[in-house]
Amino acid sequence: MAPKDINAFNDELRELHISGQWQYEDLLEKAIHGPRPKGEPYIWKWNNVYPKLVQACDALPESYTARRSLLFDNPGLQAHGTTHTLLMGIQIIKPGEIAWAHRHTMAAIRFVIQGNRNAYTVVDGEVCPMEDYDLILTPQWTWHDHHNPTDRTTIWLDALDVPLIRSLNAPFYEPYAGNRVQPVRLHESEYLQLRAGPVRPTWEKPKKENFPMRYRWKEIESKLKALAKEPGSPYDGASIEYVNPIAGRSTLSTLSCWIQMLRPGERTQRHRHTSSAAYFVVQGEGTTLVGEKALQWERHDCFVIPNWLWHEHANASKTEEAILFSVNDIPVLSAFGLYREQPENSLRAFEAPVVPVPAPK
C-alpha cells in the first residue's frame, strides 16, 4: 500500500473532529520556554480614575441593581480582566445609597479607600463596617449589599476572580428575592467572625470556608509594622498574607490578599512566578519594573504584574515607608501543583532554573 500523505490524513481526521498528538507540537515546543505572560504590565493612575468615579455618579444616577464599579481591563487581554484570572476595580457609593443584595459564584474582596465607621457591607447577615483600609471578604455565593447612610461618599477597591470563573464556565448569579436588602444579625454573638479567632463555641461545627470576614486595618497595620522589623522576603519586602483564620489557608480558595511594606530606600530582587497579581498603592511612591516597563506609582494608583514576567519593586523614598495591597491567584496554581517561581540569580547555566513549590498542606 502507498504510504498515506500526512496532510491529507490530518484533513480526514479534522472531518471527524479529531487531531493527532503531532499537531500539538507547537504548544510543546513553545512550552520549553515556559508560559508566555498573559496580558501586559499596566498602571491605572488615581489622577485619571478618580474623576471618572465622580462622573460615574452622574452617568449611573442610582446604584441599586448595578454597582458603580470601574473595572480595569488589561490592554493585552482580549476578554475583560486585569489579569487572565483576576479583576480589579474601584467602586463609589453616594451618601444615602444602597447597592442591592445579590450573590454569585465569583468571590470578591473589598479594600476600603475612603471609608466611614457608619458605612458598611452586609455579608450573609453580618454587618461589616467599612473604615479606611479595612479588608472585607464577600466569598463565593455569600449574599452581599453595600450601604452608605452617611453624608460622605464612600470608595473602595473591588477585586474578584471573575476571569477565572468565566474560563471555567462556572458563573451563577442570584439577586436577593423580594427585598433590596437582606436581614442582618442583631447580636454580635451570632457573628461567624467571632468564631474566626482564638476561641470558638464548643457546641457548633465551625464553617471553614466562605464565611464573612473583616480584617480591621488597625490590627493589620500594627502586625505589618511589627513584622517589618524582620528582613522579610528578598522579592517582596515585608509582605504578609491575609489568611483564612479557621483553615489557616489563603484568604479565599481562588485568590489571596497580601499587604506589603517596602522600607525606606528598599529595592527588591528580581524574580518571576506562574501567578499574576494586581496591586493598589496604600501609601508611598516607587517604581515596579515589570518586563521591559517601569511602572511609576504613587498613592492610590493600581497596577498589574502579569504571570511569568520578571519584576522587582523599589521604594523611591529614603525616609518614608511604601505600603502596597495586592491580590494574586497563587491559591489556584498551588492547588494543582503549578506554582513555580524563578529567582533571577538562578539563571546561571547548568542550574535547574525553575523551582516548583509544593502546595501548602
Ligand code: 1HN
Ligand atoms: C460585583 O457584584 C460587585 O457586589 C462589584 O459590589 C464588582 C464586578 C463584576 C461582577 C460583579 C459588588 C463586580 C461585581
